[in-house]
Amino acid sequence: GAVVSQHPSWVICKSGTSVKIECRSLDFQATTMFWYRQFPKQSLMLMATSNEGSKATYEQGVEKDKFLINHASLTLSTLTVTSAHPEDSSFYICSATGETQYFGPGTRLLVL
Amino acid sequence: ILNVEQSPQSLHVQEGDSTNFTCSFPSSNFYALHWYRWETAKSPEALFVMTLNGDEKKKGRISATLNTKEGYSYLYIKGSQPEDSATYLCAWDTGRRALTFGSGTRLQVQP
Numbered sequence: 001g002a003v004v005s006q007h008p009s010w011v012i013c014k015s016g017t018s019v020k021i022e023c024r025s026l027d028f029q030a031t032t033m034f035w036y037r038q039f040p041k042q043s044l045m046l047m048a049t050s051n052e053g054s055k056a057t058y059e060q061g062v063e064k065d066k067f068l069i070n071h072a073s074l075t076l077s078t079l080t081v082t083s084a085h086p087e088d089s090s091f092y093i094c095s096a097t098g099e100t101q102y103f104g105p106g107t108r109l110l111v112l
Numbered sequence: 113i114l115n116v117e118q119s120p121q122s123l124h125v126q127e128g129d130s131t132n133f134t135c136s137f138p139s140s141n142f143y144a145l146h147w148y149r150w151e152t153a154k155s156p157e158a159l160f161v162m163t164l165n166g167d168e169k170k171k172g173r174i175s176a177t178l179n180t181k182e183g184y185s186y187l188y189i190k191g192s193q194p195e196d197s198a199t200y201l202c203a204w205d206t207g208r209r210a211l212t213f214g215s216g217t218r219l220q221v222q223p
Contacts, residue, residue: 001158041215043116093156101158105155106155
């Protein structure tokens with residue numbers, strides 16, 4: 001089946017630093033990828049839609065200048081959390097569009 | 113806000129028990145309903161994509177039904193095994209490919 005990898009799987013950083021998360025479709029090409037996040041005891045919530053070769057579209061309430069998305073190739077999308085703060089601590093997970101939505105294993109971010 | 117609700121939140125069963133969970137979703141703007149199985153530290157695994165009212169799909173001991181008119185789907189597991197322990201997610205798809213998820217049902221199967 002289709003495989004999506006995500007790196008890193010977990011990261012701890014200091015407040016004010018930036019963190020980059022990579023999402024790769026390993027055996028298929030994806031023109032569209034999605035980024036979700038999950039806070040404790042809540043559902044996965046869509047943050048943004050990442051389109052290869054064009055700007056990402058963000059859901060209401062998600063700051064595009066804080067969560068930078070780059071989808072430079074058909075197999076890679078990156079999410080950069082800029083100037084991270086403790087409230088950005090969450091679980092971030094990507095999906096890539098194939099026959100269905102295929103998910104990566106997620107990245108747990110802890111901002112101290 | 114249009115929500116997807118799943119029940120129960122968690123379930124503990126004995127090996128060999130059969131079980132079922134419910135997913136309710138808005139019946140408007142329906143395109144598909146997805147079921148995923150999610151084990152800790154792994155990627156959510158796609159189980160079913162259901163599109164037609166009355167659909168029933170089966171994968172081994174797991175099956176699912178769909179009622180788009182009333183906005184619900186059931187997932188059944190027959191003869192639960194410890195390896196079925198996971199969180200089961202459903203997600204409502206309006207056709208824009210991004211998914212709206214329920215909060216999941218956490219299943220624990222005791223040997």
